Every structure is written in structure tokens, then in C-alpha cells.
Amino acid sequence: MLNTTDKKLLAAVADLHSIPQGAFNIRKNGEGIMRRSTANIEIVPKTDKPGINIIVKPGTKNESVHIPVILSAGLQDLVYNTFEIGAGSDVLVVAGCGIHNPGGDEARHDGVHEFFVRKGAKMKYVEKHYGEGRGSGKRILNPKTIIEVEEGGVAELEMIQLQGVDRTKRDTEIRLQANSRLIVTERLLTSHNQEAESIITVELVGDDSSAQIVSRSVAKDNSRQLFHLNLRGYARCRGHIQCDSIIMHNAKVSSIPEISAYHTDAALIHEAAIGKIASEQLLKLMTLGLSEKEAEEAILEGFLK
């Protein structure tokens, strides 16, 4: 059921080189094509709309669930997934979407993911976006992610898009209850005429909640990027956003910080920087024997790792 292109996409977005261990659901061109539940992680299709419910039993440890989506034709796919991460569990969720668009039609995936990270649970969520294909049809990805982290829970998000997506609008909303923790790592590379927008809104509503967001991006050619990172503190909490972009060629990057405190013990920091590669960095690597192009690649690769 999986051809070579599918396999390549799966490797790119979910590091999958064979059928994964543990629970998984593979969605191709708008349909679930392979699925497996395990004793602790149940995957059931929704009955009212396209998508699945992923239910992780309380106390499940060291298990993973892979739910990659692949599109290999110019079509539009809309999916709603709901995750119930049971109290005290510790799991890895690998999502991601790969598009191979060979033709002239637009290929578009809009995913709405909703997570409930229950008391004391720990979830690591990895989402990679990848596009390829020589056709003129655009490759578009618009993920919407909503996460509620209950008391003492931990959500760690890794959101990566390094190639081949023409347009993306990523909207992420997170609410943090008492003692919960959020760590977000975002990596974005755009080139050609690509456009990317990332909106992350974090509400720290519980005492001693904390959020750390590290976003790094590189904008090449004529691409455009817009970041709108927003922290709101309603309790005794700590939040830190670090937003760093390297701009090249004719690209445009906007980074709009917003921090709001509604409590005297909310401590929020926003750092944002945009700039080209520092010439001293290039010079240093060239004095070690790299060509200018190799030096540039080494700097960008390190930056986005």
C-alpha cells in the first residue's frame, strides 16, 4: 500500500523507515490507510468528522504513537485529531505531514490537533513538515494546535519545517495549569517564494507554571516569515521567548513580540533578533579552510539543528 514516494515522505516527516513500534495511524490522501492500537494507546476514528481520537491510558510509560499524514496528489485534506494523554503517563507523539505534489493542483493539509495533557503527564510532540515535487501546484500546510496542560503536566513541542512547503500558517494555543511546564522548539527554513506564519499564544493560568519557547528561522531568496509569539501570565509564573532569525537575499522577516502580565508575580521575557549571518563567523570558518559557501552552510545547519 506504500510506494517509494510514500516511504520517502514518511522517512522525512516521521523518521519512519518501516512500520513503527507501538501505536500508529498513517493517513494518505485524505484516508486512514494503516492503523494499530496497543494495550495502552487506543486509536479510534471519529464518527462526526474526519480524524481520529488517540487515547493514552493513565500511567502509560515510554510508549509512542506515530500519526503521519502524506499527500501525494493535488488535493485538499482537512482532519481533526484529539489526544487524551492520561494522568501520569509519559509518551512521545510523532505527527508531521509530507506532501509530494507532482502536478499543477494545490495540495493542502489543514490539521486541527487538540491535546489534553492530564495531571502529571508528560508528552513530547514532534511535528515535521516537508514538501517536494516538481509540479507548479502549491504545497500548503495549516496546522492548528490546541493544548491544555493540567496540573504538574509537561508538554514538549518540536515543530520543524525545513523544506518544500510553499505556504504555511501555524497557529498554536496552549494553556498551562498550576505547576505545569511547556518547552517549545521551533525551526523554520523558507526559500524561493515561500511564506510562513507562526502564531503561538501561551496562557499561563496556574501558579508556578512555566513556558520556554525557542524559535530559530532562516529566510532565503524571496521568502517571507511572520512570527507572532504571545505570552500571557495570569498567575505566579515564568515565561521566556527567544526568537532568532537569519535573513538572506531578498527575504522579509517580521517578529512581533507580545507579553502581557495580569499578576504581579508573572515574570515574562521576550527576546527577538533578526540579522544576516555575521561576517566574522564566515571569516572564521574560511580561515579554517571552508569556502564561503561551505561556511554559510555550516552556520545555517548548526543554527537550525
Add this chain to the structure above:
Amino acid sequence: MLELIDVHVTAEDATGTVSVLQGINLTLEDNKIYVMTGPNGGGKTSIAKTIMGIYRPSRGRVLLDGADITEKSITERARLGIGYAFQQPPRFKGIKVKDLLKIAAGNNADNRFQCDLLYDVGLCAQDYLEREINSSFSGGELKRIEIASLLARKLKVAIFDEPEAGIDLWSFQKLIETFAGLREKYQGTLVIISHQERILRLADQVILVNDGRISETTTPEKFLAEIEIITADCRCRTDCIKGEVANA
């Protein structure tokens, strides 16, 4: 052997074109240690950058083993065996110490080799290899990583620009040993830009740079003796009021 023949360098600043180096003639032989010293702003870093190819002469020539390399790029010179440890090394977001050492050594740097390099500059590999060379490093740590990145390479001409700057006494001791040891194992020209007596004493020759020119080439003994005479001669020390210019 490296030669600078009548090298002039100019730079642009706010006031227009300024002369940075004015007719440098210098011959650096193999298997010798040179220490370049002189007042701040004298032109030491500019000479180093001209040898590395970062600055291009407006006049004059640079020769390596008799071959003219004046038109060669930084990368080409690096591949010919010229290396320069920056006075102010850059920081890199995302590049780790081990990545930099690997690039420096041409990718064939195993863990053991990297540990040895860091040991030679007084750093413990366990604490440093995995760290990003970012703003979390102190000035002295950054300098030592920079020095290690040069020690990683096989070079014909190695130039260290004020390697002691910002480095604590204990690491400085280690650094002196490392430079002294280089004399034994190193088949090339070593140039150290420094103001430290203990580094000056390592030199076969001291090169005094002042006002964009080489004002003197001498031995460490002679050079240090002269410096002592200059301080001893200064009579203003006892009777001038703090901050006032001496009339001695």
C-alpha cells in the same frame, strides 16, 4: 617561509581612507617563534589579517615559500597551511565546540584528539565539547577554544593574536607550556602577538610594530632590557600629580 614585501594596507572609516600599514617588510622563517608586540593600534592585527588574506594590500606582495599568494583568497591560504587565531573570536549560535574542532581538523578529529586539544588550552573536554560556542562562554573560554581550533590544524604559518587576553593565571601557565611545546613538535613558523613578558621570552625574535610600520626586530633579552631602561628613566613617577602629563 613567509615574506611580506613593501606591504601597504588602507581601510575606510568615517573620516575617509586611512593608512593602516605603511610599507611592511618582513621575513618569517620556518621552525622559529616570533612574538609581535607594540602599542595598541600599531598594526599587529592588521599584519596578521594581511597574511591570512582577510585584508588585501593596496601595494606590495605576500609570498609563501617563494610563491606569490597576494591574490589568493582566505580559503586558499588556509588550505596552503596558514592559520590565524582571532583577537576577538566570533560566537556561533548552534555550532558546538566539537563541531568547530572537527571543521578545523578537516573532519578527522576523533574524541581523543579533541580532548587533547582542549587539555592543551587548559579546558576539560567533558565540560566543553558538547557546548555551543554562544554567549554563555566567557571571554577567556572563547579565546582558549579559538586557540584550540588552530592547534587542531597542520599549519606552515600559525598566528595567535593576543592569546593571553582574558585568560586566568592558571590557564595562562598551561598556555605557556603549550606554546613552548609547539617549538618541539611544530615544523613551521609560529607568530604570537602578545604583550606578556613570559610569551616574549619564548621568542627567537621580537618584532616591534608601531604606527603601521615595523620599528625594530630584536631578541627578547634586548627588547626587555630596553623596556626596563625606559621605565627607569621616567622621573615623573615620583613627583607628578595623578593624571597629569609628565614633563619629564
